[in-house]
Amino acid sequence: MRLRSVWRVARWEAYDSGAGLDRRALTLAAVSVVALALLVPLAASVGPAPGDGLYRVGIAADSPYLAPAEAAPAFTVVAPDARAFAAGRLDLLVRGDRVQVQDTRLGRAAAGALQDAVRRYDERQLRSEPDQAAAFPVTVQLHYVSRPVDRLGGGAGSQPGGSTTGTAGGPTTSPASAGGPASRSTAAGGGAGTAAAGGTTASASRPPATATGGGTRSGENAGGLTVFGWSLFPQGAAGTPSAITPPFPFASLVLAFAFVVPMNFVVQAYASSVLHDRGNRRGEPLLVAPVSTWSLVVGKALPYFVLMLAIAAATAVGLGAGPLAVYAVAPVALVFLAGGFLAGLLARSHKELTFVLVAVSVVVTTFVFVPAIFVDVHPIAAISPLTLVVEDLQGTPVGPATVAFSTLPAFVAAAVCFGLGGGLYREEDLFAQKPLPAKALDALAAFVTRPARAGWASLLSIPFVFLAELLAVALLFVVPLGVALPLLFAAIAAIEELAKSLPAYAGFARGRFDRSRRTVALVGLASGVGFFAGEKLAATAQLVGLFDLHLGRIAFQLGAGVGGAYPPAVLAALLVAPLFLHVGTATLTAAGASRDRRWYLAALSVAILVHVGYNLAVVATLG
Amino acid sequence: MIVADGLRKVYGDVVAVAGASFRVEPGEIFGLIGPNGAGKTTTLKLLAGLVEPTAGSATVAGLDAADREMRRRLGYLPEESPLYEEMTARSYLRFFASLYDVDRETADERIERTLDRLDLAVRDRPLGNCSKGMRRKVAIARSLVNDPEVLVYDEPASGLDPITTNAIIEVIRELAADRTVVFSAHNLYHVEALCDRIAIVVNGELVTQGPLDAIRAEHGGVSYRVDTSRPVDGSTPVEPGRHRTVVASMADVEDVRAAVEAAAGELLDVRSHEPSLEEIFLAVAGA
Numbered sequence: 001m002r003l004r005s006v007w008r009v010a011r012w013e014a015y016d017s018g019a020g021l022d023r024r025a026l027t028l029a030a031v032s033v034v035a036l037a038l039l040v041p042l043a044a045s046v047g048p049a050p051g052d053g054l055y056r057v058g059i060a061a062d063s064p065y066l067a068p069a070e071a072a073p074a075f076t077v078v079a080p081d082a083r084a085f086a087a088g089r090l091d092l093l094v095r096g097d098r099v100q101v102q103d104t105r106l107g108r109a110a111a112g113a114l115q116d117a118v119r120r121y122d123e124r125q126l127r128s129e130p131d132q133a134a135a136f137p138v139t140v141q142l143h144y145v146s147r148p149v150d151r152l153g154g155g156a157g158s159q160p161g162g163s164t165t166g167t168a169g170g171p172t173t174s175p176a177s178a179g180g181p182a183s184r185s186t187a188a189g190g191g192a193g194t195a196a197a198g199g200t201t202a203s204a205s206r207p208p209a210t211a212t213g214g215g216t217r218s219g220e221n222a223g224g225l226t227v228f229g230w231s232l233f234p235q236g237a238a239g240t241p242s243a244i245t246p247p248f249p250f251a252s253l254v255l256a257f258a259f260v261v262p263m264n265f266v267v268q269a270y271a272s273s274v275l276h277d278r279g280n281r282r283g284e285p286l287l288v289a290p291v292s293t294w295s296l297v298v299g300k301a302l303p304y305f306v307l308m309l310a311i312a313a314a315t316a317v318g319l320g321a322g323p324l325a326v327y328a329v330a331p332v333a334l335v336f337l338a339g340g341f342l343a344g345l346l347a348r349s350h351k352e353l354t355f356v357l358v359a360v361s362v363v364v365t366t367f368v369f370v371p372a373i374f375v376d377v378h379p380i381a382a383i384s385p386l387t388l389v390v391e392d393l394q395g396t397p398v399g400p401a402t403v404a405f406s407t408l409p410a411f412v413a414a415a416v417c418f419g420l421g422g423g424l425y426r427e428e429d430l431f432a433q434k435p436l437p438a439k440a441l442d443a444l445a446a447f448v449t450r451p452a453r454a455g456w457a458s459l460l461s462i463p464f465v466f467l468a469e470l471l472a473v474a475l476l477f478v479v480p481l482g483v484a485l486p487l488l489f490a491a492i493a494a495i496e497e498l499a500k501s502l503p504a505y506a507g508f509a510r511g512r513f514d515r516s517r518r519t520v521a522l523v524g525l526a527s528g529v530g531f532f533a534g535e536k537l538a539a540t541a542q543l544v545g546l547f548d549l550h551l552g553r554i555a556f557q558l559g560a561g562v563g564g565a566y567p568p569a570v571l572a573a574l575l576v577a578p579l580f581l582h583v584g585t586a587t588l589t590a591a592g593a594s595r596d597r598r599w600y601l602a603a604l605s606v607a608i609l610v611h612v613g614y615n616l617a618v619v620a621t622l623g
Numbered sequence: 624m625i626v627a628d629g630l631r632k633v634y635g636d637v638v639a640v641a642g643a644s645f646r647v648e649p650g651e652i653f654g655l656i657g658p659n660g661a662g663k664t665t666t667l668k669l670l671a672g673l674v675e676p677t678a679g680s681a682t683v684a685g686l687d688a689a690d691r692e693m694r695r696r697l698g699y700l701p702e703e704s705p706l707y708e709e710m711t712a713r714s715y716l717r718f719f720a721s722l723y724d725v726d727r728e729t730a731d732e733r734i735e736r737t738l739d740r741l742d743l744a745v746r747d748r749p750l751g752n753c754s755k756g757m758r759r760k761v762a763i764a765r766s767l768v769n770d771p772e773v774l775v776y777d778e779p780a781s782g783l784d785p786i787t788t789n790a791i792i793e794v795i796r797e798l799a800a801d802r803t804v805v806f807s808a809h810n811l812y813h814v815e816a817l818c819d820r821i822a823i824v825v826n827g828e829l830v831t832q833g834p835l836d837a838i839r840a841e842h843g844g845v846s847y848r849v850d851t852s853r854p855v856d857g858s859t860p861v862e863p864g865r866h867r868t869v870v871a872s873m874a875d876v877e878d879v880r881a882a883v884e885a886a887a888g889e890l891l892d893v894r895s896h897e898p899s900l901e902e903i904f905l906a907v908a909g910a
Contacts, residue, residue, distance in 0.1 A: 280705050288671050
């Protein structure tokens with residue numbers, strides 16, 4: 001692969017080809033996407049306002065409720081009109097401190113909204129008091145400490161995620177009353193309370209959160225998210241203890257969409273370009289040019305990768321993030337592009353391409369998004385590169401091991417996907433109309449030209465196995481342990497047996513291997529050994545504390561066979577047992593694959609059952 | 624020069640090319656003809672290094688067909704004209720020139736000269752808005768952008784009007800003066816007119832190859848049609864009072880004369896007949 005060739009292909013792709021778009025359209029598309037990346041955080045800071053003017057309320061000018069209602073966007077305030085109220089044109093009628101509520105769902109909702117508005121109004125009033133000690137006589141300090149947790153949900157043996165210790169000291173809040181707004185104590189709005197909690201973490205090494213008064217402007221929010229001077233999530237808030245809620249990473253939700261959504265558009269353009277080359281054999285002359293396949297593949301992908309990084313950088317700048325955030329998004333971009341590359345190679349039409357890309361997008365977004373929900377709560381969040389973005393935004397120091405853990409699997413997975421696609425980037429596969437499963441097998445078969453390659457294929461499947469198992473752990477994280485464990489055993493077994501057996505099946509199905517017993521044994525041995533060798537990489541999970549998670553410990557020690565204080569003989573057996581398991585089941589599935597598909601599926605089913613049995617035995621041994 | 628040695632290509636259960644061996648000398652035009660699906664295109668793709676052979680080898684311009692450097696010396700024209708519709712002829716050809724490491728100045732000069740020779744005036748219109756003939760000319764120009772030693776063309780004039788076809792044939796004739804050319808075609812008139820040597824491909828096999836005269840001689844050579852007034856052994860009725868016998872030599876003509884005169888008839892007409900390439904093709908491909 002020559003850089004000069006890569007550059008030429010990339011330049012042509014960016015300016016002259018661009019999936020069929022001319023320069024003007026490309027420029028317009030690029031500007032639109034970058035603008036979207038800049039505007040999303042701004043829109044998030046302004047917030048959605050779907051409920052503006054939802055409730056019509058008649059309030060007298062001398063009513064104490066007038067000011068709170070006028071300050072709340074949800075209300076349309078008009079003069080009180082008893083006839084209008086009787087006719088149903090008003091949801092609330094307020095005269096003095098008397099509130100009449102329309103007997104409708106909207107009316108009852110309006111009453112609740114008025115209560116919230118009064119509460120918020122009172123809170124603002126109290127915050128503007130010069131004497132804050134008088135306004136908030138009681139302060140509560142939240143200290144999150146780390147402790148072993150299995151899940152956030154309930155269930156036998158479970159613990160809540162983090163605990164709070166309040167310290168009473170200083171002035172107390174004024175008691176709640178049923179009177180007018182001026183005398184009501186305020187509870188922290190959900191957003192403010194959440195944000196305060198969101199600024200804390202579940203680790204004892206991190207600074208404690210304090211639930212004290214604070215403004216909403218960025219200058220006062222160290223570590224808070226600011227967008228163009230507006231704070232998304234104020235760090236300090238005042239309120240009653242009932243308003244304290246566990247940290248909910250709303251920031252992660254917004255970030256996930258802000259970073260990931262533009263990638264869906266870019267990958268669509270890239271995959272379309274790949275498919276475009278296959279249409280009418282347009283790319284055929286490229287295959288005859290003195291340019292390596294990898295120059296073509298990298299050159300075509302490069303402009304889209306650069307665009308994705310540019311958008312991510314613009315988004316990061318808007319959110320006040322640093323280079324770590326952009327680096328963290330890079331593997332996600334590559335995984336998207338790799339998925340788009342394979343989609344473009346495998347799809348037979350643009351309609352099929354759309355479906356395949358939707359599947360790719362859902363999988364990648366789920367992988368990025370689900371673990372990041374637990375940022376600042378649990379180390380399981382380290383699975384997602386997006387967690388690094390959040391932590392960068394919060395100014396939380398991140399160790400190189402965590403960065404590596406969060407990003408390396410995705411980098412490797414992207415490289416493997418591009419490698420598989422590169423195997424299909426030849427005349428015989430680019431322009432052939434085959435079903436998707438057939439092409440997927442072709443991609444594998446292009447690599448497994450001899451039995452030893454089956455071992456390499458198994459080893460290279462480890463990132464995908466790793467990611468799939470991490471995802472299974474993340475998805476089962478909140479399920480009670482009694483249900484989660486069997487499901488996890490079955491999922492792990494299925495994932496691993498599929499990863500080990502598919503290259504062998506592809507080799508036999510495409511005639512790469514002869515069907516002798518000797519070859520079956522060699523393929524099984526290579527596949528099992530390769531998988532065993534790659535599986536040892538799972539020990540890196542320990543670096544980020546996933547072994548603290550009971551479920552994670554089970555998931556990875558089943559294969560790694562390390563950890564725990566056990567007799568040497570047990571340890572040795574646990575270390576070697578996976579090898580026998582993998583070689584045995586891989587040979588079994590290879591034997592099935594050497595016959596036909598039905599035999600392969602039957603052998604695979606048996607292998608999965610054997611694997612599940614092994615998992616149960618290991619867990620029983622480990623206790 | 625091109626040397627194909629036992630080239631074989633199998634797709635699954637289908638044998639596309641079954642051991643093709645031939646040699647094309649520098650400055651020679653070699654034609655591949657055969658029925659649809661015979662393996663002509665696959666053979667050309669093997670020469671161009673576009674597909675890997677299942678067995679055998681091919682050497683093009685002194686290098687193995689699988690060698691990427693060989694492609695610098697090769698000009699390949701596929702059966703269709705796959706172009707990027709959003710690009711203009713100039714930008715398209717410049718892009719490919721850059722892939723062949725042709726510097727910009729040389730590329731522009733070569734592109735203009737080639738398009739002039741191909742009589743293509745429309746050079747800055749998106750290729751998607753060009754006619755089939757224009758697109759074919761651009762594809763030919765692309766195959767020449769690197770000034771190759773060897774040209775491998777798959778049905779260069781397929782589906783084009785007679786004027787464009789003739790123009791392309793003339794260009795190929797000129798190019799062949801100092802290049803090695805291999806091409807396939809269905810128009811046997813062009814093959815007869817252009818090629819120094821021909822190979823007939825049937826069901827993946829080269830059933831015959833060589834100069835046209837040699838192929839004619841191999842498959843019957845000159846024949847004689849003898850019309851008689853009365854039937855003789857081996858004759859077929861043409862019309863009332865006329866019967867035709869086809870024989871291979873003048874001696875056989877004399878035998879027919881003797882036979883018809885013995886039957887109280889007479890020799891009406893004798894004509895010699897040289898089989899056309901089409902007749903040979905039909906005879907070989909049909910067999």
